[in-house]
Amino acid sequence: MGPIVHIVDDDKSFRIAVGRLLEASGFRVISYESGDDILTRLTGSEPGCILLDLQMPGLSGSELQGCLAQKAPLLPIVFLTGQAEIEDSVRAMKAGAEDFLEKHASNKALLGAIERALLQYEKRRTQQDHVHSLHALVAALTPREYQVFDRIVRGKRNKQIAYDLSTSERTVKAHRHSVMEKLGVGSLAEAVSIAERLGLVDPAA
Numbered sequence: 126m127g128p129i130v131h132i133v134d135d136d137k138s139f140r141i142a143v144g145r146l147l148e149a150s151g152f153r154v155i156s157y158e159s160g161d162d163i164l165t166r167l168t169g170s171e172p173g174c175i176l177l178d179l180q181m182p183g184l185s186g187s188e189l190q191g192c193l194a195q196k197a198p199l200l201p202i203v204f205l206t207g208q209a210e211i212e213d214s215v216r217a218m219k220a221g222a223e224d225f226l227e228k229h230a231s232n233k234a235l236l237g238a239i240e241r242a243l244l245q246y247e248k249r250r251t252q253q254d255h256v257h258s259l260h261a262l263v264a265a266l267t268p269r270e271y272q273v274f275d276r277i278v279r280g281k282r283n284k285q286i287a288y289d290l291s292t293s294e295r296t297v298k299a300h301r302h303s304v305m306e307k308l309g310v311g312s313l314a315e316a317v318s319i320a321e322r323l324g325l326v327d328p329a330a
Contacts, residue, residue, distance in 0.1 A: 131154075134157075143205075146236075160184030160188065164192055164193075168197075169199065172243070174200055174245075175201070177203065177204050186206065187216060187220070202223060203223050204222055204224070204226065205226050226238055256323065259319050263308070263323065270300050278313075278319075279326060
């Protein structure tokens with residue numbers, strides 16, 4: 126099954142028109158009449174993107190963007206609005222919107238934005254899968270191996286780690302070798318990179 130384009134707009138006739146265009150282009154479409162409607166029904170478990178009006182009764186598009194970032198962070202948002210100021214588009218893009226179009230945009234422009242949003246979805250999902258795999262590798266470390274891992278990625282030498290853990294350098298070296306093997310890395314830089322990807326150390330520190 127193809128990706129889903131979630132259309133959020135209070136204008137029913139507009140939802141129907143855009144929905145027909147997207148379905149004719151091979152997309153599955155689910156329509157919502159308000160921000161509360163999509164927040165209630167959306168699971169975010171399938172590939173897709175969100176086509177979002179900016180000005181709606183109840184939650185505005187900008188307010189809804191913040192809620193959706195929490196509920197369905199993988200789904201990119203394309204704003205499609207009838208009226209907008211430049212600062213609206215700047216605010217939306219800074220908050221992570223994939224694109225910002227006006228409703229009189231051409232079908233080609235709209236479909237292009239949808240295609241780019243779906244590519245962005247795939248990129249986000251790949252990144253998420255990679256992070257999950259890294260979490261699994263780190264979770265496979267024994268408690269003692271994790272203590273060694275935590276210290277080597279913070280730049281501590283074997284002698285310092287041995288002192289911290291009240292053990293010998295030889296034991297630390299053995300744990301260090303096991304850590305590197307379990308993580309599938311061949312250098313300290315690669316181990317540090319994993320720790321940074323998982324937020325275990327601050328790259329700027």
